[in-house]
Amino acid sequence: MSLTVPEKGWYKAPEGAEKLWIGLALVWCMVMSVMMPYWHFRGKQNSRGEAYSVEPAAFMERTTTFVESGTVGDWNGIPIVEPPPGGEAYLAARMWSWYPALKLRKGETYRLHLSALDLNHGFSLQPLNMNFQVLPGYDHVLTITPTSTGEFTIVCNEFCGIGHDKMIGKIFVE
Missing domain, CATH: 1.20.5 (Single alpha-helices involved in coiled-coils or other helix-helix interfaces)
Structure with missing residues (x-):
C-alpha cells in the first residue's frame, strides 16, 4: 500500500x-x-427537584400504598388517584405503562415522585414541554403546581421495547 x-x-x-x-x-x-x-x-x-436512591420493589410498595389510600376512579383499567393538596403523589413507570393516573387540583402544590421499575423510561407531559429521564433505582421528586385545567397525557420518550408506543398515562387537573 x-x-x-x-x-x-x-x-x-x-x-x-x-x-x-x-x-x-x-x-x-x-x-x-x-x-x-x-x-x-x-x-x-x-428540574429543581430532588433525587433519592430507592429499590424498585420499595418504590412499588409506596405506589401501591398511595393507590390504596386515594383511588377516586378508573381510566382504561388504571386507577385514578387524588392526593391531598400539598401531599405526595407517586407515579411508577414500567413496561409499558404509567401507574397510576393522577387527579390534581389547579393551583395546589404537590410533590410528584417518579421512578422506573424495570428500565430507563422518559416522562414527557403533553402538551406542556416537560421532559425527564425516569431511571430504575432513583426516586426523582418534582414539586409541581398545576396552572391550568384539563387532561394531560404522559408519554414515554425513551425507547423501552416493543410496547413503547402504547406507554401512555394521564394527569387530570380540575
Whole structure:
C-alpha cells in the first residue's frame, strides 16, 4: 500500500460567503453559550427537584400504598388517584405503562415522585414541554403546581421495547 502526498495548494482559506457563514456560526455559538446558563437559572427550564436512591420493589410498595389510600376512579383499567393538596403523589413507570393516573387540583402544590421499575423510561407531559429521564433505582421528586385545567397525557420518550408506543398515562387537573 502506498500513500500519496496531497498536492500543494489543496487547501484554500475561506473567502466571501464562506467567511460570512463562519462568522455567523461563531456569533451564534457565543449567543448560545450565554443563553444556556440564563435558561438554567432564569428560564425555569430545569428540574429543581430532588433525587433519592430507592429499590424498585420499595418504590412499588409506596405506589401501591398511595393507590390504596386515594383511588377516586378508573381510566382504561388504571386507577385514578387524588392526593391531598400539598401531599405526595407517586407515579411508577414500567413496561409499558404509567401507574397510576393522577387527579390534581389547579393551583395546589404537590410533590410528584417518579421512578422506573424495570428500565430507563422518559416522562414527557403533553402538551406542556416537560421532559425527564425516569431511571430504575432513583426516586426523582418534582414539586409541581398545576396552572391550568384539563387532561394531560404522559408519554414515554425513551425507547423501552416493543410496547413503547402504547406507554401512555394521564394527569387530570380540575
